[in-house]
Amino acid sequence: MPKVKTVDLIDEFQLELISGEEGINRPITVSDLSRPGLEIAGYFDYYPADRIQILGMTELTFFSRLSPEVRAGRMERLCSDITPCIIVTRGIDIPQELIVAAEKVSVPVLRTSMKTTRFSSRLTNFLESKLAPTTAVHGVLVDIYGVGVLITGKSGVGKSETALELVKRGHRLVADDCVEIRQEDDDTLVGNSPELIEHLLEIRGVGIINVMTLFGAGAVRSHKKISLVINLELWDQQKNYDRLGLEEEKIRIIDTNITRMNIPVRPGRNIAVIIEVAAMNFRLKRMGVNTAQQFTEKLNEAIEENKHE
Incomplete structure (x- = not known):
């Protein structure tokens, strides 16, 4: 067609x-x-x-x-x-x-x-x-402080529950479960929800809820440019997770490379707050403020000073 x-x-x-x-x-x-x-x-x-x-x-x-x-x-x-x-x-x-x-x-x-x-x-x-070239991915797309965050992960890891918590904190849902993505420019990916499930969120044990009906029109939006991918995965004791954030991992969607972060999930971790902070930190980096880089530079200076003492 x-x-x-x-x-x-x-x-x-x-x-x-x-x-x-x-x-x-x-x-x-x-x-x-x-x-x-x-x-x-x-x-x-x-x-x-x-x-x-x-x-x-x-x-x-x-x-x-x-x-x-x-x-x-x-x-x-x-x-x-x-x-x-x-x-x-x-x-x-x-x-x-x-x-x-x-x-x-x-x-x-x-x-x-x-x-x-x-x-x-x-x-x-x-x-x-x-x-525009299009694709569809399994995940949740949320607008967090103006940053389009695509939350991915295996089924049952808590993507929709995290999205619900983010909506309660004042952010806006774009799509749940299935995110349709189109490449509008060489480095621009825009995501939206299929019409059938627009504004809907599936919460296991509760069922399907209408976010716009529950939280108002300000809690949803029809589409959003994707800037950051956050992958949720169950905590693995054997895996070394990034603790500084110096290097940015990339994932390729259609023909565009997008920054990806892996967030481990385990009881006691407030994933919604972590993702919220990750989005704010991502904005800060794009504005030229890299906290991890500044810390590393200060650490190296301190080491050099100790060497000369």
Whole structure:
């Protein structure tokens, strides 16, 4: 199933359908747009036919100066079997040659009253969001002091219970159990909840609760950029856990590396408070304050001073 079709653009941007109605279900596979100025001038060697074609004032003003025979030929080459659609901006009158050529191969010709640059920007943002690489992970996503924290771990380790405690402490739930993640940029991962379980939290022994109903609209949010992954694991006496925090472990999700911390779970440890502090410390590091590094530097200075005494 294609993620985006031409008909989706018509609904999203209230576009006017001029011709090519039979092709409104054509798939859109790339978020890149094309303004075919060179093609209208006759250079089709590198024509990106699989992109949405945008015609603005510049292209159509030049096109109007061509002879009728040339205009017809250019538009026929512009309308291919794989072109999702051709969109004319600024409410400009559609050239008859374009309508005729589009009808032959059922390429939808659409029109908007928006200016070309503004429309291109909004359309690109829409397509990049819809066509972004996606995945789903088992975990809980919580917004803690503005930091998107993805809590992972084996089933039954206490992820949902920890999320409930964090919500009670004033933080916001994004998703529980299943987190849908999309990569919106080279280093930006955004997580959200599947629609079926949005705002819901499963607590063993209690059942499913609606966080928004219990705690109010301020206790939830629809999506959040993921900045930190915290993995909960049962305490292992044989394992050496990081006690300074000098080195940052990374985990790769889709094509992005995210900082990961392993938090051991055992009776008596307040995991919610630990995760809250971890999020605050993560923010502090991003602001240039690294407590572990400062401690190490002071320790080294003290050792050097003792050597010279």
